[in-house]
Amino acid sequence: MLFLSNVLFRCKSKRVHINLISSCASNYIYSTYISPSKSKYRLSLRKHDPVVNRHVMFYQKHIKARSKKKLTLHGINYARFTGWFLFIKKEKIL
Incomplete structure (x- = not known):
């Protein structure tokens, strides 16, 4: 049998975990990952906010390491x- 341990199953991804915060103070959050090359710039997306039932702007907020x-x-x-x-x-x- 092959040598299987936690070392083989660890995630080696360098992607950065971020939260997208709704601009209309509804406390709704999208959670996603971005590549490190794009982490220099602040991400903003227009997505649907189910709390206010509209498409609004979501802005990036970094998650602390x-x-x-x-x-x-x-x-x-x-x-x-x-x-x-x-x-x-x-x-x-x-």
Whole structure:
């Protein structure tokens, strides 16, 4: 049988996740992805807003990147063993 693990199934897409916010304050959101080459420009689309039952402009709002995971006990022990623990401590102090 082939070696199957989570490594093989990870998403390697570089696409940026964005939300499209309705211009008429209805709190309706479209969620989509765009390519990194188009991420320099703000996306605006005319789409249907079911809350107001009309076509309105939707403007792009970036989603914040997820924060880094906290180190586990195993990670801290590995960092001590490899010498990275001093580097991690310095980052936390600064």
